[in-house]
Amino acid sequence: MPLFDFSNDPRAKVDRIRRRTLKMIMEASKSSFPSEFAAFLRAEEGVIKELMLLPGTVSGNSHAIFRMSMLPIDFTVVGTIHSHPSDTSLPSDADLDLFRRYGWVHIITHAPYEMDCWTSYSGRGDIIELKVVD
Ligand code: ZN
Numbered sequence: 001m002p003l004f005d006f007s008n009d010p011r012a013k014v015d016r017i018r019r020r021t022l023k024m025i026m027e028a029s030k031s032s033f034p035s036e037f038a039a040f041l042r043a044e045e046g047v048i049k050e051l052m053l054l055p056g057t058v059s060g061n062s063h064a065i066f067r068m069s070m071l072p073i074d075f076t077v078v079g080t081i082h083s084h085p086s087d088t089s090l091p092s093d094a095d096l097d098l099f100r101r102y103g104w105v106h107i108i109t110h111a112p113y114e115m116d117c118w119t120s121y122s123g124r125g126d127i128i129e130l131k132v133v134d
Pocket of ligand 1: 092
C-alpha cells in the first residue's frame with residue numbers, strides 16, 4: 001500500500017466549473033490583455049467556483065508567472081488559471097513545469113477570450129474536460 005494515496009483526494013475529482021466563474025476569468029483575461037492574468041482556482045465538491053487573487057501576483061508578458069513562494073496553504077485551492085495574450089492555450093514548458101509541481105486542474109485562456117477560448121489540463125499536462133455548469 002502506498003504511503004499516500006492521492007487518488008482519494010477530493011481535489012483530484014474536480015470536473016466542473018461554474019459559468020459565472022468562467023465568465024469572470026474571461027473578463028479578467030480580456031482586461032489584462034496584452035499582459036497575462038493569473039489566479040488560483042478554488043473548488044467545492046468538484047466544482048470550480050471561485051478565483052483567488054494573491055497579493056504579489058505578477059501580470060507580465062512571460063509564462064508561468066506564479067512563484068512557488070506565493071502558493072497558498074488552502075485546501076480549497078485546486079490549481080491555477082492564467083491567460084495567454086495569443087490565440088493559443090497550449091502550455092509552454094514553464095507552464096507544464098508549474099502544472100507538475102502544483103495543483104490538479106489548470107486552465108489556460110487565449111485571445112479573443114470568448115466563452116470557448118480556454119483549455120483545462122491535469123497536473124500531468126493532459127487535456128481534461130471541465131463541464132460548465134450553472
Ligand atoms: Zn502559459
